[in-house]
Amino acid sequence: MNVVxxxxxxxxxxxxxxxxxxMYHLNEDEQFCAKSENLDADGLLDxxxxxxxxxxxxxxxxxxxxxxxxxxxxxxxxxxxxxxxSGRLPWYLARVCEDxxxxxxxxxxxxxxxxIHCKENPPSVPSPSTVRKCITENYRSTPHGHx
Numbered sequence: 001m002n003v004v005x006x007x008x009x010x011x012x013x014x015x016x017x018x019x020x021x022x023m024y025h026l027n028e029d030e031q032f033c034a035k036s037e038n039l040d041a042d043g044l045l046d047x048x049x050x051x052x053x054x055x056x057x058x059x060x061x062x063x064x065x066x067x068x069x070x071x072x073x074x075x076x077x078x079x080x081x082x083x084x085x086s087g088r089l090p091w092y093l094a095r096v097c098e099d100x101x102x103x104x105x106x107x108x109x110x111x112x113x114x115x116i117h118c119k120e121n122p123p124s125v126p127s128p129s130t131v132r133k134c135i136t137e138n139y140r141s142t143p144h145g146h147x
Contacts, residue, residue, distance in 0.1 A: 033064035
């Protein structure tokens, strides 16, 4: 049984699925985008989990992150296929993070389904903010307050 578990962990590690949740960690691109709006990890978490997600600084942060992740063209066209293909979609859009491998996969699949829904039914004015809102609001397992 230990061999099977070890193989599972090796495969999980090579799949790119991260089992570590640190809400306050920003990668290099996120740090760059946050700094340009004078935001820090604490401030961003307020936007991700609070009621102020319509804030202009947060919208500018999302625009920057979408550009860095190749989720939007320089002309402002949302690249839904790139969003759908992202393995870190729950993290980048809603800071949803799970530590249990089966939950990680489940959350990723549900976010992809939500992104596909939003591609097929885009917001009337597609922007990083409205697309993020569409995906997080259509994500079935979103706990209360994660809008």
